[in-house]
Amino acid sequence: MEERQLTCIGCPMGCQLQVLMDGKEVQSVTGNTCKRGEIYARKEVTDPTRIVTTTVRVLGGAVPVVSCKTGADIPKDRIFDCCHQLRDLEVKAPVRMGDILLKDICGTGVDLVATSEAAARS
Secondary structure: OEEEEEEOOOOOOOOEEEEEEEOOEEEEEEOOOOHHHHHHHHHHHHOOEEOOEEEEEEEOEOOOEEEEEEOOOEEHHHHHHHHHHHOOOEEEOOEOOOOEEEOOHHHOOOOEEEOOOEOEOO
């Protein structure tokens, strides 16, 4: 049996979690004060995912970059692949909050979405 220590990010409490694993199977989760802690711990040790936040260049915009994020979690082991794909991405102004800047990033089925706006240069 292996024990893993995690700090929960499911809510603001930041509980210190202990996950007891038998191979790849979770046997128990302790230390959580809410149900979200157990859900987070089980997912984190078996199938970790993250939302990626970044900026991309804007062509012809009043601002040089626009902030964006993945529309959903992506597998943690694909983060660097996604960052590599985004390195040279440029979008044309105007950009509206919620616009899809890139569909199906790295074949994950998840889109990159604008989280701010970039008006066209006047």
